[in-house]
Amino acid sequence: MKHEPDREPAVDGMGGGAPSDPARFINRDQSWVEFNARVLEMCADPQVPLLERVRFLSIYSRNLDEFYMKRVGALRHDMEEGVSSGVLGGISPAQLMHAVRTRVLQLDALQAKLYRDTLLPALRSVGIHIVGWADLTEAERAETQAWFRRNVFPILTPLAVDPGHRFPFISNMSVSLGLVVRRPGEPETLFARVKIPESPSRLFELRGGGRFIAVREIIEHHLEELFPGMEILQVLPFRITRDAEIEPERDAADDLLVSVEQKLKERKFARVVRLEVAAGASPRIVRFLMEELNLGAEDIYETAGLIDYAILDPIADLERADLRYARWVPLPPTELHSEDGASIFAEIRRGDILVHHPYQSFELSVERFIAAAAEDPKVLCIKQSLYRTSGDSPFIASLIRAAESGKQVAVLVELRARFDEARNIEWARKLENAGVHVAYGVIGLKTHTKTALVVRRESDGIRCYGHVGTGNYNSRTARLYEDVGLLTTDPLITEDLVDLFNYMTGRSRQTTFHKLLIAPINMKRRYLELIERETEFARGGKPARIVAKMNQLEDRGVMDALYRASQAGVSIDLIVRGFCCLRPQVPGLSEGIRVRSILGRFLEHSRIFWFGAGRDNPLDGDFFIGSADWMYRNLQTRVEASAPIERPEHRRTLWTVLEYSLQDVAQSWELCADGSYVRVSSGDLPADDPRRLGVHARLMSDALAAATRGASALRDSLTDGRQPEPQVPVPQKSPKRKTQRPVG
Numbered sequence: 001m002k003h004e005p006d007r008e009p010a011v012d013g014m015g016g017g018a019p020s021d022p023a024r025f026i027n028r029d030q031s032w033v034e035f036n037a038r039v040l041e042m043c044a045d046p047q048v049p050l051l052e053r054v055r056f057l058s059i060y061s062r063n064l065d066e067f068y069m070k071r072v073g074a075l076r077h078d079m080e081e082g083v084s085s086g087v088l089g090g091i092s093p094a095q096l097m098h099a100v101r102t103r104v105l106q107l108d109a110l111q112a113k114l115y116r117d118t119l120l121p122a123l124r125s126v127g128i129h130i131v132g133w134a135d136l137t138e139a140e141r142a143e144t145q146a147w148f149r150r151n152v153f154p155i156l157t158p159l160a161v162d163p164g165h166r167f168p169f170i171s172n173m174s175v176s177l178g179l180v181v182r183r184p185g186e187p188e189t190l191f192a193r194v195k196i197p198e199s200p201s202r203l204f205e206l207r208g209g210g211r212f213i214a215v216r217e218i219i220e221h222h223l224e225e226l227f228p229g230m231e232i233l234q235v236l237p238f239r240i241t242r243d244a245e246i247e248p249e250r251d252a253a254d255d256l257l258v259s260v261e262q263k264l265k266e267r268k269f270a271r272v273v274r275l276e277v278a279a280g281a282s283p284r285i286v287r288f289l290m291e292e293l294n295l296g297a298e299d300i301y302e303t304a305g306l307i308d309y310a311i312l313d314p315i316a317d318l319e320r321a322d323l324r325y326a327r328w329v330p331l332p333p334t335e336l337h338s339e340d341g342a343s344i345f346a347e348i349r350r351g352d353i354l355v356h357h358p359y360q361s362f363e364l365s366v367e368r369f370i371a372a373a374a375e376d377p378k379v380l381c382i383k384q385s386l387y388r389t390s391g392d393s394p395f396i397a398s399l400i401r402a403a404e405s406g407k408q409v410a411v412l413v414e415l416r417a418r419f420d421e422a423r424n425i426e427w428a429r430k431l432e433n434a435g436v437h438v439a440y441g442v443i444g445l446k447t448h449t450k451t452a453l454v455v456r457r458e459s460d461g462i463r464c465y466g467h468v469g470t471g472n473y474n475s476r477t478a479r480l481y482e483d484v485g486l487l488t489t490d491p492l493i494t495e496d497l498v499d500l501f502n503y504m505t506g507r508s509r510q511t512t513f514h515k516l517l518i519a520p521i522n523m524k525r526r527y528l529e530l531i532e533r534e535t536e537f538a539r540g541g542k543p544a545r546i547v548a549k550m551n552q553l554e555d556r557g558v559m560d561a562l563y564r565a566s567q568a569g570v571s572i573d574l575i576v577r578g579f580c581c582l583r584p585q586v587p588g589l590s591e592g593i594r595v596r597s598i599l600g601r602f603l604e605h606s607r608i609f610w611f612g613a614g615r616d617n618p619l620d621g622d623f624f625i626g627s628a629d630w631m632y633r634n635l636q637t638r639v640e641a642s643a644p645i646e647r648p649e650h651r652r653t654l655w656t657v658l659e660y661s662l663q664d665v666a667q668s669w670e671l672c673a674d675g676s677y678v679r680v681s682s683g684d685l686p687a688d689d690p691r692r693l694g695v696h697a698r699l700m701s702d703a704l705a706a707a708t709r710g711a712s713a714l715r716d717s718l719t720d721g722r723q724p725e726p727q728v729p730v731p732q733k734s735p736k737r738k739t740q741r742p743v744g
Helices: 028-042 050-081 093-125 138-151 215-220 256-268 283-293 309-316 344-349 363-375 394-404 421-433 491-505 523-539 556-568 632-636 648-663 695-720
Strands: 129-131 159-161 175-182 190-195 203-205 211-214 231-242 272-278 300-303 353-357 379-386 408-413 437-439 451-458 461-469 481-488 517-519 545-550 571-576 593-598 607-611 622-626 638-645 668-671 677-681 738-740
Touching: 028 050, 028 093, 028 677, 050 093, 050 231, 050 272, 050 309, 093 129, 093 300, 093 309, 138 215, 175 215, 175 283, 203 215, 203 309, 211 215, 211 309, 215 231, 231 283, 256 421, 272 283, 344 363, 344 461, 353 363, 353 648, 363 379, 363 394, 363 451, 363 461, 363 481, 379 394, 379 491, 394 408, 394 421, 408 421, 408 491, 421 437, 437 491, 451 491, 461 491, 461 622, 461 638, 481 622, 481 638, 481 648, 491 517, 491 638, 517 523, 517 632, 523 545, 523 556, 523 607, 523 632, 545 648, 556 571, 556 593, 571 648, 593 648, 607 648, 622 648, 632 638, 638 648, 648 695
Parallel strands: 129 211, 272 300, 379 408, 408 437, 545 571, 571 593
Antiparallel strands: 159 190, 175 190, 175 231, 203 211, 231 272, 353 481, 379 451, 451 461, 461 481, 517 638, 545 607, 593 668, 607 622, 622 638, 668 677, 677 738
16 A cells, blocks of 8 residues: 655656755655644634634644545555655654654644633634533523433444453544443443444534534533443543545556445545544553554544534534625626627637636636536537536536437546545446446546536537636535636647547547646646746846746655756745645755745635746746646646646736735745744735735735626627727735744
């Protein structure tokens, strides 16, 4: 069982020096932990609405759960296999495991303190109380007991461990109570376990509203009803996390769908990699659990806070507009003028359309594109790749309708999208049952590209329409994630999409593309060429700059190329939300590289790459959007696609996104050479400076203004026959940056 490496098999001839030298690279996992520390810091930010701060508390815990399931399990395997060198950042798996554990324990303690000392008092001040059993009035206890006996007690199944009862199976991320019990008058003690159910809820709201109590605490105060006649000597809340690294070996699988289903069953019983226990845990129960679950002392995490912060989700979901971000409704894309009666295909034929979510509506653009293709009798064929989609996906319904109406429909379903495997298997079977051609991609590669192709018969012949995006075809996350997408009839791009789908669904050995950058075929090579081009411009005294926005940065070949570019004088700004293995601002290595991370109400998810091309005007540079981060896995072991953006107005839109991101002083952190991050400060900026708003608020404001201008221009054009001129915000120069130390 292998995990996605943060070490590469070779430096691909592009890098110099010691590839594992910690002075050159930051360890991926340590950098990720610092990313999650920034998430936690959002909980302490008074500028973030209170209920959103509660949500960030839960997001921090969910992130950590996935990290332990995906990365810590893999580290355990490396330790067992004796891996001792070659890890990016120059640290062995054992050293890394110790460093991660030490830092996570610090952050968990900070999380508990923020919850206890900051968020609970703030919630009480606005009439929201999370109470304990001792805080209930007699009337509330009676109400709670009645609810418990009616709704919870029938679901509970106390399980004893004795010679006649084996240690029970404990499901991943479930919260349990471990008990030591005995019969009165007898010396022998027994272990018992009670699982805390997730249904009907994990937080009970008392009558009258505003007062909540954890179901776990209610159960603890009714244990005598579960064990009548027994003495309860000790009680310990605990929670386990299991290894989720179940990637099937595609080359060895006769049937990938069957293989993934089998691996999902194995995941259920995978090894435990973390045991969380409440503070003051009974050493006896902990020792017993360690023996039964085959754990060491380094796998135990004692917390003074909640065992499962996800129970706070109902609090974060409360309908309190005064305590949440102002509601945002994505606006109709200004380039899609549905009022003129033209079909979306006619609108795309007028020229490429760039959409920016969630500022512009995903439903009225990408969803509309596929839905219109399903209904249009002139459409002959629809092809689409699906990596993650929502549970009630409109795309699935549209694709099924299209197939049932006689259209040819081909869908790439990536069965191995982590934690979405079961849903994707279900969608694959539904699509196949409707007559859709379902493929699972290229042997040995994960399909991560966000692409769609529509083939339509028109008066002048067959025309292809395409979509290339940075985010998943997921209607739910499209309201929460920031992404961009291109709708186009550019014949060179659509021809590339035809070849790409043939590559993914068939046995194509396509190696050349006109405009698209495709991983693992030509994408990394082209990005390295563009970085080298900027390096040569700098050496020749021409303007040389790179701005790149992505989720993660880890590919060694790309990082070495960026180091060389910096040493030649190229100015490099990287906007990397998550982990970043490149060390910026190191003398002699990377003085010209700055790295910024942005967190806020929307999850920064778009990948935008800009290369100055030796020009003074940034709009004359080269712009690309796509699905791939600069990670080894994205560039070498996944099918990815990036598209060039060529229309001047679209370039200005993307440049504005990049500039606003670099100007953000509301929700940004800057990466230091030692791997730490510091919060960017507004410094001496005037109170009314728009840069204080942050990138999300500024882009929402721009979207509203553009929609107003677009509606006005459309009304004018309908009265005098003119087409409205596209208008986009003009970028501003970046301010000098000042930083302050982050919380914790």
